[in-house]
Amino acid sequence: MSAPLIRFDNVWKTYGHGEAEVNALAGVNLTISQGEFVAIMGPSGSGKSTAMNIIGCLDTPSSGRYDFLGADAGALDRGRRALLRNLYIGFVFQGYNLLPRTTALENVELPLVYRGIPARQRHDMGMAALDKVGLIGRETHTPAELSGGQQQRVAIARAIVTNPTLLVADEPTGNLDTARTHEIMELLTDLNIEQGLTIALVTHEVEVAAFAARNIFFRDGNIESDVMLGARHAA
C-alpha cells in the first residue's frame, strides 16, 4: 500500500453568510490511496461535487486540511493549484468540454501547451494518448465531426496525455447510451489496472459505480457509507 494520494482531514466547505449559510461539506474525513478506482455517489446537494472540486484542486476547503500527494493543497494559491492540476491531475467532464472547431489532436495537446512542451514532442505525446483511447485516424476531426462516445474518448486522451497521477471524472457517461457507457467505463478500468491511474469518478448510476472498486456515498455534506466492492480487481 502506497502513501495516501488524497487525505481530507475534517474538511468543511461553507457557502453564503449568516442565515443563508450552507455547509456543502461538514467535517469530511477521507483517504484515497494511489491506484484506487473510487466512485462517488449521492443525491444532488449532498456535497459530492464540492468534494470533487476540492479533490481536483479547483476549490479549497473553508476549514480543515486537504492534502494532495502529502502537500497541503488547500493552502496553495490559484497559480500553484493550476500548476498542480497541470502536472498531476486529468479532468473528464460530463459535457466533454472540448474546444469547438479545434481538432481532436489539438484538444489533446492543450495541457502540454501550458507545460511549454515543444510542438513536435506535443504531437507525439498527443498521438500516443489518442492511440490509448483507440482514436487513431480521427486526430484531425473536430468535436462536431465526432460522436458523443468519441468526444469523451478525446476528453479522456486530453486528461491522460500528461501522465497524471489522478483522473477526476465528473459524470463522464451522463450524456451517453448504455453501449457507449460500457465502452467508456471499460476504457477507464483498463487505464486504472494497466497504468495504475488513480480515478475518482462522480456518478449517480449504480451500474457505472459498479465498475469502481470502492463506492462512497455522500449525504448532507458528509460520507454516509464507504464500501469496498468485492475484489473485482486488486487495489
Added chain:
Amino acid sequence: MLLETIRLALRSVRRNALRSILTLLGIVIGVAAVIAMLTIGAGTTAKVKADIAKLGSNLLIVRPGAPAGPGQQQINSRSFTDKDLAALAREIPDAKAISAGAQKSVKVVYGTESLTAQITGTDTGYFRARDLGVTLGREFSDSEVRGGAGVCLIGETVRKQFFGSGDPLSTSIRIGRMNCSVIGLLETKGFSQFGQDQDNVVLMPLAGFQRRVAGNNDIETIYVAAKEGESTADMQVLVEDILRDTRRIAPGREDDFSVRDLTQIASAMASTTAAMTGMLGAVAAISLLVGGIGIMNIMLVSVTERTRKIGIRLAIGAQEHDILTQFLVEATVLSLIGGLLGIALGLGLALLASNTMSIPFDPSPLVIAFAVAFSALIGTVFGFFPALRGARLDPIDALRHE
C-alpha cells in the same frame, strides 16, 4: 509559445471575420485619418517652404501707397523715382541687390500666336533680388538696361505658347508697340501660393518698358535683397528711413509707401499650416481613442462568450498569465491589423490629395512607425481590462457557464 498564441489569435480573428472587420474599422479610420492628415500637412508645409524659396530669400518689396491693413484697399500714391533708388543704393551698400521694377499685363504676339503675359520692366539687380535663374541665353547687360534696348527674357509658359519646346533665342516677339529680341529663357517657378502662373512672364529693361509699354516713367516696385544671414527686419527700418527722407515725409506723418517682408509673411503661413496640421492630427487621434474603446467592447463580449473555454483551459492547468496573454495578444493583433490597414488607407488618401492639390507626397517613416506602435499599444491597453477579467475567472463557475 508567443508564436503559438499569435497563431491562435489570428485564428480567432479569422473565425469572427465580420465582427473583427467591424471592430477594426474604428482603428482603420483613426489611423488613416492621422496618417493622411500628417502626410498632407507635411506636404503642404513643404510646398509653402518651397514657395518661400521661389520668392527669393531675404527680400523686401517696396511699393508706393500707405501700408494697408487687413481688408483695406492699398491707396496708390506717387511712384518712386530714380532719386529714391539712387539714395537706397548709396545708403545700403552692403545689400545683396537693389532693383527697380514696373509691371503691366500686356498682350504678347509672335507670328499668328498671342497671349497676355505679365511684363516686368527692370534692371540687372532683379535677377539677384528674386533669385531668378536663366536656363537658356543670358541676362540683360548694363548698357542694354541703360539704353532701354529692345531685348527680353521670357518665362516657360510664354516659350511653350510660341515655340513649343523649340529654341526661342534670337527670335523677335512684339510686346505692345515694341519689338523685342529674345535673349534668354527664365528658370521655371511654377504656380505661386495664390495660384498665379509665375512662368507666364516677360522681363525687359525698365527704360524700354516705361517708354514703349507703360507710357510713363513710374517705378512701381523696388526690391531690396539682404545678404544671406542678414536681418531683413533691420534692413526694413533702414529702407523706411531713407525713403521717408528722399520722399520728404514730415515726422509724425504716415509713410506713403509700404515695405513688405515676403519671407516673414510666408514663414507665418508655413507655421500656420503646421499648426493646422497638428490640430487636425489631434482631432484624428481622438477617433483612434474611439476605435480603442470599440476593441475593448468586443474583447469583453469575446471573453464572456468564451467563458466556458476559459474554464476548460484553467481546469487543465492554464495559469492566469496564459489566459491574460491570449486575450492581450488577440486584442493587439486585432488593432495592429487595423493599424496596418489604416496606414495603407491613409497613405492612399494622402497620395490622392497630393496629386489633386499638387503638393509633394513625402510620407514620414517616423509617423508610420509611430502609427504602428500606437495602434498596437491601443490594443494592449484597451484589451487589458477584458483580458484580466477572463484570466481572473473562477474555473468552477466558468465551467458551469452555458
